[in-house]
Amino acid sequence: MTDFSQIFVGGQWRAGGGGLADSIDPADGSLVARHGVASVADVDEAVAAGHRAAADAEWRGMLPHVRARLLHRIGDAIEAQAEEIAALQTADTGKTLGETRALALSAAGTFRYTAAALETLDDALTTPRGPFMTMSVHEPIGVVGAITPWNSPIASDAQKVAPALAAGNAVILKPAEWTSLVSLKFARIVEAAGLPAGLLSVLPGPGATVGDAIVRHPGVGKISFTGGTVTGKRIAAIAGEKLMPVSLELGGKSPTIVFPDADIDHAIAGIMFGIFSSSGQSCIAGSRLFVHRSIHDAFLARLVERTQALRVGRGTQSGTQVAPLVHFAHRDKVAAYVEAAQADGARIMCGGSAPRGAGYDDGAYYLPTIIAGADHASAICQEEVFGPVLVAIPFDDEDHLVAQANDSVYGLACGIWTRDFARAYALARRIAAGTVWINTYKQFSISTPFGGVKESGMGREKGREGIRAYMQQKSLYWGLDPQPLPWANG
Structure with missing residues (x-):
């Protein structure tokens, strides 16, 4: 059994200066484990250890293919322990x-x-523009500093x-406060794979103290953050x-x-x-549905029927499609958005409440919800709900569609469903989004860059250039x- 009471500071396992915190299973409210919490002093120690380790001649001078072997070992170790990691993450997040x-x-x-990209990541001789080589x-x-969200631990790490x-x-x-267990397990895997001490520290704790200390620390030279837009702006x-x-x-309010x-x-x-996968807790969730008016009512009726048949239950139950939300407070926030939309005159086509009965009453569940008739300027259409809530909106022509789809502070993702590939390409180029899926959705490749525009973020992760982002x-x-040089001759 993994000991979660200690944190990983500069290659050493020890009690954190912030005490202990509870990890709660959102399926039933039970205690999963108590885990260590870092302090500002722990951040200082981790940064100092990191600088020593990064400056060590053996690490700094390690040839790329040798460093790649270490990355391969870490990947192999994660795969070997995938079932244990999955069970832990399900208990921690409800997924x-x-x-x-x-x-x-x-x-x-x-x-x-x-690892593979590192082995083939070349520097360049640039075109000479004089009697020198460049x-x-x-x-x-x-x-x-790497600050990760609660909705996809281990993968985001x-x-x-x-x-x-x-x-x-x-x-x-x-890691995020609500889901620190997997990141602590990840630290033990990386340590066992042979990463030199000090190159990784894992510091659970509140963003307002631990996260803020990492961001403000003068010894930290870059921050990679995945999370809410408000925090990202700070x-x-x-x-x-x-x-x-x-x-x-950052966040999204993606049109499909x-x-x-x-x-x-x-x-x-x-x-x-x-x-509805991930219980809607995904930055790229297609939460605004635009359907051509000629098929809107029939399409929505079929979608509602299929949505009502989704299986809601514990993440450990075979066949579950919609698991509990990550935390009771988050479930209540999602419910408040739906209640406000209904109060503003929107229609709840299905869902719109927490399920009741044995197996549900003690958990942070919320039914898959479809809303129609909402004003596109309303909060339910403009703000990120981060739950299983879909807003359906009819459209008549492509210019009006593009105007509404782009009428958002966000620009993370988009989905387009059509057999006309010329139309799909032209529309994809008009939509302000970092990723556009055509006749599919929520598919990812580590080889393909990912990121957003507008208030969905800045910079890109993944792909070969993802390594360059940290250099x-x-x-x-020469x-x-x-x-x-002739100047010195007078």
Whole structure:
């Protein structure tokens, strides 16, 4: 049994200066474990240890293919313990075992892809413009902070830690308060794989203290943050004062669009997966549904019928499709959005409440919900609910559709359902979003960059360039002219 009472500071397991916190199973409110919490002093120690480890000649001078072997070992170890990781994450977050198993395997794949990319990541001889040779090289930043969300532990951890280590940095990882157990387990896996001490610290704790201390610390040279837009803006403001680079993957209110020529079965399945999987707790959830008016009513009727048949239950139960939300407070926040929409005149087509009865009353459950008749300027259409709540809106023509789809402070993702690929391409280029799915939704590849525009964030993760995001570029010049520089001759 993993001991969660200690935190991982500079390669050492010990009690955190912030005491202990409870991890609660949202399926029934029971205690999963008590875990250690870091303090500001722990942040100082972790950063100091990180600087020593990152500056060590053996690590800094390690050849890329040798560092890649270490990343492969970490990926293999995660895969070997995927079932244990999945069970722990389901208890910590409420997610279905199928989803948490997929997240663990995704994390393993992230380390392997990053290892492969590292082995083939070349610097460049640049085109000469005089009697000299020029080269562009990339070097580690030093110590970077990685702040991850509660909706996809282990996968988010890997998405930041793998490229940061590949780039030669030390990493201070701060998991979300509600879901710290998996990140502490991750630290033990990385340690056992042979990562030199000090290159990874895992510091659970409140964002207002531990997270803030990491962001403000003068020894931290970059922050990679995934989470809410309000927090992301605060981090960006602090980074501006420090002149520190940041990567911010923030909120979304993503449109998904259905044209009359769409494959209706595919569209309904994709829309349901896009909003109701993960219980809607996904930054890229397709939470605004635009359906052409000519098919709107019939399409919505079929969608409501299919949604009402979804199986709501514990994440450990076979066949569960919609598991509890991560926390009771979050469930109540989602419910408040739906109640406000109804009070504003919107119609609840299905769901709209927590399920009742044995097996539900003690958990943080909420029924998959579809809302119609909402004003597009209302909160339910403009703000990120982060729950299993879909708003359906008819549209008549593409110009009006684009105007409404882009009428959001967010720009993270979009889905388009049509058999007309020329239309899909043209529309995808008009939508303000970092990712557009065509005739599918919520599919990911570690090889493909990901990020948002507008208030959905800045910077990109994943892909080969994901490693470069954790490096600093430097230019080298070699003089080749046999004559001295003429200026000094007077």
